[in-house]
Each structure stands twice: as structure tokens, then as C-alpha cells.
Amino acid sequence: MDHRGMLGHHDTFNHQQAHRVVASLNREQVDFLDKLGKDAQFSSGVKLSRTQILAAMVNVLRRLNLTGDGVMNAGQFEQRIVDAMLLLRRGGKRDADHS
Numbered sequence: 001m002d003h004r005g006m007l008g009h010h011d012t013f014n015h016q017q018a019h020r021v022v023a024s025l026n027r028e029q030v031d032f033l034d035k036l037g038k039d040a041q042f043s044s045g046v047k048l049s050r051t052q053i054l055a056a057m058v059n060v061l062r063r064l065n066l067t068g069d070g071v072m073n074a075g076q077f078e079q080r081i082v083d084a085m086l087l088l089r090r091g092g093k094r095d096a097d098h099s
Helices: 003-010 027-044 050-063 074-089
Strands: none
Touching: 027 050
């Protein structure tokens, strides 16, 4: 079964050609990704790969309409992500120019 069949219509690859990205993560981050994949496997029978999880995360950021405008460091961008998710949870609307 290819990667499209495992995820159904919520395919994180969107049937586009995949591109290789090399990411440096610390041990805690890698362990977290592995735990997510194993949790899925034990609960549904399908293990999510690190690549599938990271692709899903990118898709969520796109759905939040986040940009890098004005971002000066990774910590600031991380906070922008959290703020956007909290606003969405409260039912607010984001203005991409003022995030």
C-alpha cells in the first residue's frame, strides 16, 4: 500500500510529488514524533511515519494562514502558532496581517 492509501482523503501529500527535506530535531522532538506514530498504530492499526506527521503539521499551519512576516526567531513563530490555535479554539477570526 502506498502513502496515499494509508491516509485516505486526508492525504498529507495531496498526491503531489514529495520533496526531501532534512530537518535537525533534538532527541525529545524525535521521541515525540515516534510516540505519535506509535499511538496511532496501537489505537487504529496504522502507524504514522515521521514524514506523515510533519506533513500534517505543515498543512495545519497553512490552514491557519500563518506567514513568516515579521518573525525574528523560531520562538516568536512558535508563539504565533499557539496564538492562532487558541484564537481558532475560541472561535475568533485571524487577521493574517496582525498575527
